[in-house]
Amino acid sequence: MDTHKKVAHTPNGQQTPSPEAVDVPVASPEGHPIEQPGRQEQPVEIEGTPAGQIVVAPPATLPVPTRQRLVWLRTLLKNPKALVGIAIVVFFILVAVLAPVIAPGDPTEFVDAPNLPPSAAHLFGTEGQGKDVFRQTVWGAQISLLIGFATGLLITIVSTVIGMTAGYFRGRVDDLLTLLTNLFLVIPGLPLLIILSAFLSPGTGTIIGTLAFTGWAFGARVKRSQTLSLREKDFVAAAKVSGESGFRIIFSEIMPNMISIIMGSFISSTTYAIGASTALAFIGLGNVSEVTWGTNLYWAQNGGAILQGAWWTFVPSGLCVALVAFGLSFINYALDEVTNPRLRAEKELNRTLKGTAFKKTKTRATPVLRQSQPK
Amino acid sequence: MRYILRRLGFYLVALWAAITLDFFLPRLLPGDPAATILGTGGQLDPSQIQAVKEALGLSDQPLILQYFTYLTHVVRGDFGISFSNFPVPVISVILTGLWWTLLLGGSSVIISFIIGNLVGIFGSWRRGGAVDSFVPPLLVFIGAFPPFFLGLCAVYLLGFQLHWFPTRHAYEDTLTPGFDPAFFGSVIQHMLLPVLVLVLTQLGGWALGMRNTMVAILAEDYITMAEAKGLTQNRIMFRYAARNAMLPSITAFGIVLGFVLSGQLLIEQIFSYPGLGFLLISSVQKLDYPLMQGLFLMITFAVLVINFIVDIIYTRLDPRVRAG
Amino acid sequence: MSQSQIKIARQVQNETLLDVRDLRVEYLSPKGPVRAVDGVSFSIAPGEVLGLAGESGSGKSTIAHALLRVLRPPALITGGEVRFKGKDVLSLAEHELEAFRWQDISMVFQSAMNSLNPVMKVGDQIADVLVKHKKISKKEAWQRAGELFDIVNIDKKRLDAYPHELSGGMRQRAVIAIALALNPPMMIMDEPTTALDVVVQKEIMQQIEELKEKMGFSILFITHDMSLMVEFSNRIAIMYAGEIVEMAPAREIFENPLHPYTKGLISSFPPLVGPKHKMTGIPGSPPNMAEPPTGCRFHPRCTMCQPVEKVVNPTLQEVLPGHWLAYHEGMPGV
Ligand SMILES: Nc1ncnc2c1ncn2[C@@H]1O[C@H](COP(=O)(O)OP(=O)(O)OP(=O)(O)O)[C@@H](O)[C@H]1O
């Protein structure tokens, strides 16, 4: 083989969607070449390549400026599904904050006869002990949401630290953390949660702690695999060469590229926490003297609401949990639509085809849509 | 084979971890665990007290010996005596519930797995169709309902108001279990509503997961090649795309199983369905600590065994794993 | 046009197997479409090998996929005509398209390594195309698959293997065997050997050459390897930023390149004969196809650029017999 000099003749930093870039738009999301400051403009000489071969420069990945890195966020805020989700969640946060204004009075006060159906005096009726269901529902938002968001935050922190540490440092550390993660994934969560709560002394802190203890593993796994693929990128290598420490690279180079994943994980952990804490409270493992949606359901069930036909005692609280969970899941659903290049591609095509003959195409053959008559 | 052995090793470690966790559980109780636990036991005679202490690892020996005594008891399936079913051993109580849980869980997982995956497959294939644009958000909506709340609503509406379904127990109380059509009919009748609720809550997860994997698989080069080969849509959709998209679904099975089970525990409670979940929750409410611990271990054990079976199926489906 | 005129036009077309006119393909994006193929025309005669060269991202694979209509979303064919033996490929209905694919044009994909289904036996992947198009039994199909493996020099026993059990070279041959299965009049080869080491590469190319002599199919040949391209093609088309800028017989392109881009491209390769000298490349990088430069797309990188090129995009014209060029009045060296 001759070894004379060759020219790298296509120094373009083009990025086409590659499998490992599925979740995080490291490149600009449209797959456009990204302007790369200080890019080599002169022919580059490379030695020892086979004769007559165009040397294709591997697509370089430079750190993407923050503004571009957050393009998905702007797209997300324009997505109707995301907006619906955000509106629902914000609504319930407002309800929680404004509870004293919306439903003034003590939610644990006995106001009237038990099991009265909804009326003008009691919007949602009264429950088995004669407490006002509307007050209980509105005030219940406070602790329910508090537990949800606090646990979501805790889980996100734990899973991010464990996942990224495992993914970045690899080797023995990774083996150990991955084993731990897999153990927590395979040991069924709710039974563990139930018996932990049964053995520990009850309280909001215990609930948040046990929920986080049983709920961190899934997020850690996702973040580990993302870190694994990001750590192979050029900008991480560059940071390593310039002697930055491991944790610095993790936090200042890798983490900014994982914001969408971390956000998604926060949302799903919060959803999980709200659902699971309600379930715990429902079976009597919460702090039954507090007013939460879960304890409302517990009292309704204990008071024989179903036998008495008092649907209004359990429907409002359950519906609130479902709506908050729906709002959060819908944000995540939209997040997926926005950051998954393939889903986005499908969507883009559908939008263009809307109103054309291809609107309802059942085939996957490339559609032909002549915009102008061929010459 | 290597893969199977590695998985088996992992499950053994997981089982050991669960057993050890179980050993330390009573020590989380405030105060003297032995006193607290036995305090709930009431009618025990001294030899029974000793037996329960040993089975729970709460004898007066040093910690390490307690641990080994406990391990030998666990291996023998001796979890002590259930206080709330005095003097029945924990293991017999558990075994009565195990089959009902497997029946309920098995049918709902199989039904939702099939329907959910089909929805996912068709949704990803027909771009712009109703299955793709309208169904996923609907599934997200249904999936947002806590299973037990959906269960409550179903019991109230379809059971108490409309009387379409029986609302409690696994079969008519007047029947005795046996191989006769009346009994089986009653079992199926009692399963319908809880299975319906469970399927509804699980459907979205399978469908959305499958849809996303399908969308990723449909972008693979071998799908493009299959299309270029002029194969029929059905063959590409099922033999090439769905067949491969199933693989991640199956690997995710273990994790999904955990979620499914979580939903099922409370559903059993709401329908008074005599499975492990119902037993677990009533043992918690009755402070029957030995039963709680035994149930946790048995549920974990069942999950691990099912995971292992799924792993074996997986090696049948993916030749890359089979090779090692 | 009268009926008889159409008939005459058809007869002329009979000389060409594939005729592509003004083909346009866009990738949609929220920021507006990326025009990856922008008015490309070429034709291929029976038995001819047309080489398609150009930098990475110039749209070569996009053309190849468009011919079979297997582009992925968000791709959309927005104009032009593709005729194969007079058949209007872009208007084929689903079932016609199924019959057209592989029977008329088969393809070896750029990523041959990934174009086999990992969980299906290689034999099944050959057999299914035979079963579909030839309507033969599975058993007969496997027999025929064995013959195909003979042709591409793989042991028949390997039909039972899964793709991951084959070496890179074997997988490549298996993919070529699949492409040969229906004995099609035309084959697209999108960088059929790039992932392989040089020795295997040469071997496989020789084999393709022999098969082509024997079976007489046409090839649309896409590669980065210019020396391979010259050796192998009858004619060569040079692409830049979604357009063909020059198209001529292979020797002609090498000996008398006219377009500045072609010149740059060719000077970046070692000469086939004669002394080896240091080569110059083309400075700069290809344009962003979402917002291509006005006028001639190459002008920002062109060393011989004239003012008019910044405004008017030259069209492809036959400047010498058989030599087509995106040409401007007063272009230097023409
Ligand atoms: N899914 C996509 N979305 C947006 N743009 C795309 C997509 N796929 C390809 N492109 C763009 O289309 C153009 C042509 O791509 P194509 O793959 O046809 O190039 P090519 O000439 O085959 O390159 P190579 O030599 O690297 O194979 C490129 O500029 C690319 O960025």
Ligand SMILES: [Mg+2]
């Ligand atoms: Mg290509």
